[in-house]
Amino acid sequence: MASADFVTPYINAIGTAVPSHDIHAAFIGWARERLPIAQRKLFDRMAARAAIGHRWSVLPEDAGSPVGDTGFYADTPHPGTAARMSLYAQAAPELALSAIERLRDQVPIDDATHLVVASCTGFVAPGIDQIIARQLSLSPAIERTLIGFMGCYAAVAALRTARHIVRSDPAARVLVVTVELSTLHLQAVDEIEPLLAMLQFGDGAAAAMVSAERRGLAIGQPFATTLAKSDRLIRWDITDAGFAMHLSGEVPGRIAAALADPVLVDAITAGQDATSIDGWAVHAGGRSILDAVEHGLSLDADALDDSRAVLVDNGNMSSATLMFVLARVLARSDVRRGVALAFGPGLAAEGFAFGPSA
Template sequence: MPSTAHITAIGTAVPDHDIHHAFIDWARARLPESRSAKIFDRMAGRAGIGHRWSVLPIGDDGGSPVDAGGFYARNLLPGTAERMQLYARFAPALSLAAIDALRAQVPLDGITHLVVASCTGFVAPGIDQIVAARLGLDPSVERLLVGFMGCYAAVAALRSARHIVRSDPDARVLVICVELSTLHLQDTPALEPLLAMLQFGDGAAAALVTAEPHGLALGQPFATTLPDSAELIRWDITDSGFAMHLSGEVPARIAAGLSDPTFAAAATGGRAPSDIDGWAVHAGGRSILDAVETSLALPADALAASRGVLADNGNMSSATLMFVLARLLAGPPIREGVALAFGPGLAAEGFGFRSAA
């Protein structure tokens, strides 16, 4: 029988520059109509987000990236090339900070495989090669880079690690998710994209996946797609960064999908919600968490870990789910868990998990 793969531990890291409230002030000033500004203020107040962190340096006057002297304090925002230069500098550094947090929990000797997920930048040699070199990993370490999948990329990364361990019980897989969403600020007077940008922050997470029976045992992965929804979540690569399109229809479409027993079963790996005592739902936004909670008739505290990550960090794209799993790892044992994330497609991907025996 194949070995059971386990997430032994997870380390997380965020930058030390909180940009959430500075962004709110900046975004409000771009809305030309008082009605739009009032809607934005109401949605910002209801977002359930207290902090979002950025790798962008503090401005010359000590302010945020949108203040005088900051990265975005110019009439024409930086081009994609300039943003990618910062990605190449900061993504490896934040990844290594998450690895340091992981190393404080478990030894990281004997790494055989490295899986890295990221959708907010491109660089070659890749983040996987840069991190491997800085860690001094053996050149024989097998590497996999999962790129541009969006918020459910953590599922793909952990799923790949599970496959590796099940085929090679001696494998020790280092999994990294790193996202620098704040590199992609767009100057727009439109309400919907400003509300989308309101959600996103920077963060990195690193996990060790092995056959050792510690932490969370990874179960069967699953995936499904909502029909006629491909345009609801989209990244467009432009000359001034990556433009996120996150439709306001997304929460309602997720709610409608989860109200369909067939889709709900596919989005939970066939598990009945009442049988699940551990929920790791990607914190894509308060309204998305509300849609999952209401549609599946979950207890009020079922998504506490996800809401806590959203409040403290915002949506960090692929890294977010790892932050949620880290909170569950630190909590009571889980008999039957489900990890679930939504992203471009509109797809739902996830896997079952439980606490190791």
């Protein structure tokens, strides 16, 4: 067998899953009523501009809206972190397993040698990696890695980890899972900026098989950078009432400014002209972020269509979002040169080049 230095890892297939409870409209109604009347028109305008049609939640449908009279967030104060983590421990593995079953429809998973799981919206021990492995009856000797609290670019970290594994062991078959339950962390705030930040997020899970089999998308060179003096712009703060998301309105502007740096652009595009890349998989962190990437890299108006479609259908599902975009790219047969790119806490940007199997 050839040296591992010459092995190319591939994303062979991706399965995705969202819950069945669409909570987007209910949240908008709840949020606007918390604001002073003078701010509601601005909120309505920003909510419409977000270009999100649906966001899905694991919170039970039989209780109606999560913010309704019988919903999870009906009482004041809202449930504490313990109650939210109890729900996470049950619902996160279940949603992850739904995505894995959709992956299983495309490729075998029982022979997985490694399991890499990324999640930042909950904690449980034994971890969801162990829960997933047990539910799937995977070998107890499977090597597990849990990537926690990295936020939206954790999918890159998970796939990069899988790439390193396959390059070091060409026989490896790495099951990569991302699962996020953002709707477990509603905060009872009355300010427009955090309400607009919460309006972005939904629940979702994705699963991929990464191996040396020449099938799917070849994972190329990864890249990563952290923008200076930006560490307060995207944060998760753990509180007694769940995880409080802080997403500054400055983020799109900082991304656009960073993309004016030719050194960073060269790292993202591997020195290629950005317009020569025909497969862009950009984390759908919000419409303004996608606009910043499109304008910052001078891309065609349709270059980020896959990302925008995921945003419309699901909102921002943190680490799972990029996997949903990659699944759309993988379903196409016309991509010759691609780039995956995600932003998250730090403010950091991470990604990798990808291409077709042939």
